[in-house]
Amino acid sequence: MIEVFVDKKPTPCPTRKFPNALIGVINSDxxxxxxxxxRNTGNWQALQEGWKFSPxxxxxxxxxTWTNSAGQxxxxxxxxxxxxxxxxxxxxxxxxxxxxxxxxxxxDDFPLTFDATYPAAKNYTQNFCGNAPxxxxxxxxxxxxxxxxxxxxxxxxxxxxxxxxxxVAALPNNYILNANTVLYVRIQNPNVPxxxxxxxxxxxxxxxxxxxxxxxxxxxxxxxSEPNFNLNALNSDLxxxxxxxxxxxxxxxxxxxxxxxxxxxxxxxxTQIWVRLVDGNCSYILGPVxxxxxxxxxxxxxxxxxxxxxxxxxxxxxxxxxPLNIGPLITTQQGATFAAYGTYDEAFNGSGTVLSTIKEGxxxxxxxxxxxxxxxxxxxxxxxxxxxKIQANDKTEYICFNGTDDISVNLSTLSTGMLLSxxxxxxxxxxxxxxxxxxxxxxxxxxxxxxxxxxxxTQTYYVRFENSDDCYTIRPINVNxxxxxxVQSSFTVCDFNNDxxxxxxxxxxxxxxxGNQNATTTFYLTATDAANGTxxxxxYTLNGSKQFFVKIxxxxxxxxxxxxxxxxSTPVVNPVVTINLTNICDNNNDGVEIYNxxxxxxxxxxxxxxxxxxxxxxxAATQTFSNEITNPSQFTVSGGSATVFVKVKFNNNxxxxxxxxxxxxxxxxxxxxxxxTLNRCDEDFNLSETFQLxxxxxxxxxxxxxxxxxxxxxxTYYNTEADANAGNASNQIGNTxxxxxxxVQVWARFQSKTTGCYSVAPIQLNTFFRLNQSIPRLRFxxxxxxxxxxxxx
Numbered sequence: 005m006i007e008v009f010v011d012k013k014p015t016p017c018p019t020r021k022f023p024n025a026l027i028g029v030i031n032s033d034x035x036x037x038x039x040x041x042x043r044n045t046g047n048w049q050a051l052q053e054g055w056k057f058s059p060x061x062x063x064x065x066x067x068x069t070w071t072n073s074a075g076q077x078x079x080x081x082x083x084x085x086x087x088x089x090x091x092x093x094x095x096x097x098x099x100x101x102x103x104x105x106x107x108x109x110x111x112d113d114f115p116l117t118f119d120a121t122y123p124a125a126k127n128y129t130q131n132f133c134g135n136a137p138x139x140x141x142x143x144x145x146x147x148x149x150x151x152x153x154x155x156x157x158x159x160x161x162x163x164x165x166x167x168x169x170x171x172v173a174a175l176p177n178n179y180i181l182n183a184n185t186v187l188y189v190r191i192q193n194p195n196v197p198x199x200x201x202x203x204x205x206x207x208x209x210x211x212x213x214x215x216x217x218x219x220x221x222x223x224x225x226x227x228x229s230e231p232n233f234n235l236n237a238l239n240s241d242l243x244x245x246x247x248x249x250x251x252x253x254x255x256x257x258x259x260x261x262x263x264x265x266x267x268x269x270x271x272x273x274x275t276q277i278w279v280r281l282v283d284g285n286c287s288y289i290l291g292p293v294x295x296x297x298x299x300x301x302x303x304x305x306x307x308x309x310x311x312x313x314x315x316x317x318x319x320x321x322x323x324x325x326x327p328l329n330i331g332p333l334i335t336t337q338q339g340a341t342f343a344a345y346g347t348y349d350e351a352f353n354g355s356g357t358v359l360s361t362i363k364e365g366x367x368x369x370x371x372x373x374x375x376x377x378x379x380x381x382x383x384x385x386x387x388x389x390x391x392x393k394i395q396a397n398d399k400t401e402y403i404c405f406n407g408t409d410d411i412s413v414n415l416s417t418l419s420t421g422m423l424l425s426x427x428x429x430x431x432x433x434x435x436x437x438x439x440x441x442x443x444x445x446x447x448x449x450x451x452x453x454x455x456x457x458x459x460x461x462t463q464t465y466y467v468r469f470e471n472s473d474d475c476y477t478i479r480p481i482n483v484n485x486x487x488x489x490x491v492q493s494s495f496t497v498c499d500f501n502n503d504x505x506x507x508x509x510x511x512x513x514x515x516x517x518x519g520n521q522n523a524t525t526t527f528y529l530t531a532t533d534a535a536n537g538t539x540x541x542x543x544y545t546l547n548g549s550k551q552f553f554v555k556i557x558x559x560x561x562x563x564x565x566x567x568x569x570x571x572x573s574t575p576v577v578n579p580v581v582t583i584n585l586t587n588i589c590d591n592n593n594d595g596v597e598i599y600n601x602x603x604x605x606x607x608x609x610x611x612x613x614x615x616x617x618x619x620x621x622x623x624a625a626t627q628t629f630s631n632e633i634t635n636p637s638q639f640t641v642s643g644g645s646a647t648v649f650v651k652v653k654f655n656n657n658x659x660x661x662x663x664x665x666x667x668x669x670x671x672x673x674x675x676x677x678x679x680x681t682l683n684r685c686d687e688d689f690n691l692s693e694t695f696q697l698x699x700x701x702x703x704x705x706x707x708x709x710x711x712x713x714x715x716x717x718x719x720t721y722y723n724t725e726a727d728a729n730a731g732n733a734s735n736q737i738g739n740t741x742x743x744x745x746x747x748v749q750v751w752a753r754f755q756s757k758t759t760g761c762y763s764v765a766p767i768q769l770n771t772f773f774r775l776n777q778s779i780p781r782l783r784f785x786x787x788x789x790x791x792x793x794x795x796x797x
Contacts, residue, residue, distance in 0.1 A: 090151030
């Protein structure tokens with residue numbers, strides 16, 4: 005419901021230019037409105053008059069929420085009950101879903117103020133830190149348990165709600181807090197004893213304790229002292245997992261004052277350490293922490309360990325059992341375990357890679373020794389390792405064959421030169437597999453025959469050079485049978501000029517000839533030259549078809565093959581085609597028009613079974629194209645001319661020809677237009693002004709700028725630029741346009757009656773209000789369902 009009140013609206017003076025006035029309401033977009041018949045734009049006067057506008061639609065049930073001054077929601081619904089404990093301002097927020105997703109929200113404030121003599125109560129909680137009782141003055145909490153002035157009331161503190169209600173067994177003002185406690189505070193009007201409220205006072209004594217006061221640590225050297233002991237290692241013994249805010253001190257005073265914290269200490273049986281724990285706003289002084297020693301590892305360190313052994317396979321590493329070989333040298337303590345590491349930190353933390361091999365040289369390893377009581381120590385072991393070894397090389401042999409012959413090999417001969425040091429060994433044996441060679445089982449004869457067919461056949465054997473069963477080296481002998489072959493022996497070359505002559509480079513065929521073989525090629529004109537390796541050739545002028553010879557060399561295995569290169573024709577094209585387009589309309593006078601490149605195909609080539617591709621650029625030296633024109637039917641010609649390169653290719657091969665396509669347009673006289681603006685004054689303030697679009701023609705068409713006369717021009721109007729350019733009669737609008745918004749844009753199309761050329765331009769339609777019109781002053785009061793809520797405009 006909307007109510008409109010008119011305080012005073014006199015009759016306009018006779019000389020007023022705009023005497024009309026209106027009372028009414030309109031919707032959000034201004035398309036619908038309601039006005040009383042006697043107050044609808046007429047000449048009228050009013051005094052102390054009111055109008056009520058009531059909607060005809062369904063009743064809209066609002067959503068109501070109540071918030072306090074802090075913005076917190078305290079209730080919902082039209083009717084709500086709340087229990088305030090202090091003066092506050094409560095706001096009703098009323099939301100109407102007026103139309104679909106559109107909401108209207110109204111608010112009203114309701115201040116609530118407690119009488120100064122009313123004993124308003126407020127519950128209060130306070131925490132106290134420490135492990136000792138706290139002396140409290142209960143009256144100090146008066147201001148915390150009421151929102152009123154404490155001086156206006158009397159307070160008493162009780163251990164139960166019943167005592168507080170009955171005002172009996174009040175506690176003394178001085179109170180000792182030694183545990184978490186709940187007290188009940190009676191807040192009473194001193195003049196009216198029956199007028200009281202009770203507040204709950206919760207007092208928490210927050211305490212922290214050590215999990216233990218005596219900590220056992222390992223006596224690493226069994227000397228009753230642990231120097232530079234890391235105190236952070238105590239955290240898990242003294243506190244639950246995840247506890248933070250821990251610091252250590254040498255004295256209780258330092259802990260209390262938070263001065264001179266320590267992170268390490270020299271620990272003896274008489275050492276005491278104090279702990280300061282910070283948890284939130286509380287600080288706790290805990291301790292002292294006492295220490296007891298657990299026996300440490302009885303070990304020898306450092307250890308010097310020397311060893312000479314065979315390096316099997318000469319790979320500078322051998323399996324080594326550190327616990328078995330080094331452990332007894334460090335300690336014989338019952339239950340000790342050993343793990344070797346490359347660094348001291350890894351051994352100390354028990355992390356990283358545990359060593360299980362040794363290498364030659366002088367270096368240090370670190371062995372972590374741990375005993376059943378949890379103590380550990382790190383022993384330093386200085387390794388001095390000497391390897392005896394049999395050094396030998398791998399062997400790869402390439403043998404030429406014809407691809408099918410059986411090839412006999414002598415492994416004794418092939419292994420000659422593989423052994424480097426020593427120069428001889430007692431045993432040399434041959435095997436099919438590395439596993440057999442390692443085990444020394446199933447040796448084979450040095451005389452072997454390879455029967456596998458193929459162009460590149462690989463057979464691997466293994467030779468074992470042995471001094472003894474536990475000192476040997478195994479190396480592979482890779483035998484490769486090589487038969488060079490020609491992969492492709494027939495080639496065609498495009499005859500770009502169709503003159504039966506092309507300069508070619510024979511090397512361009514190398515990759516196709518050898519395929520995936522590791523090989524090189526040399527080209528010859530005759531078989532004799534190829535066999536003798538004389539008169540190689542690469543560049544050649546090919547006329548028609550020619551047989552050449554190629555020598556393929558793969559791992560020094562050579563084979564000569566003939567191959568043929570033939571010329572193949574390319575599409576017949578006109579190398580240069582010029583398209584002269586005359587009497588072309590430069591519509592919109594922008595120098596840009598569309599040409600369908602495919603229309604020139606018949607002039608470019610008449611060859612059958614070809615495809616046309618269009619490019620903006622072509623490099624004749626490298627015969628490469630760039631910047632493909634992907635939509636040739638809509639090619640844009642700017643400034644009246646353009647050059648395009650056309651690739652004409654046979655559909656059944658890659659041979660192509662190139663045609664240069666020049667496009668030249670000669671434009672007819674253009675229609676030159678200017679943008680126009682028509683302005684109207686809205687005399688009736690109804691946003692309904694009518695424009696005659698023909699009024700814009702003098703602004704748009706200036707005779708001195710045009711070759712055509714205006715009488716030779718057809719003018720039509722459209723709502724959009726696209727419709728104007730299309731010129732479709734079904735989309736035309738008339739000369740008369742009524743605007744219902746302040747700014748409208750329409751488009752005009754000027755088209756020559758003789759040539760059909762046209763241009764389009766916009767017409768801006770502006771509606772203005774007069775700024776000097778006197779508007780009646782009205783006082784609006786909007787009332788809602790909440791009787792106490794008003795908003796005045």
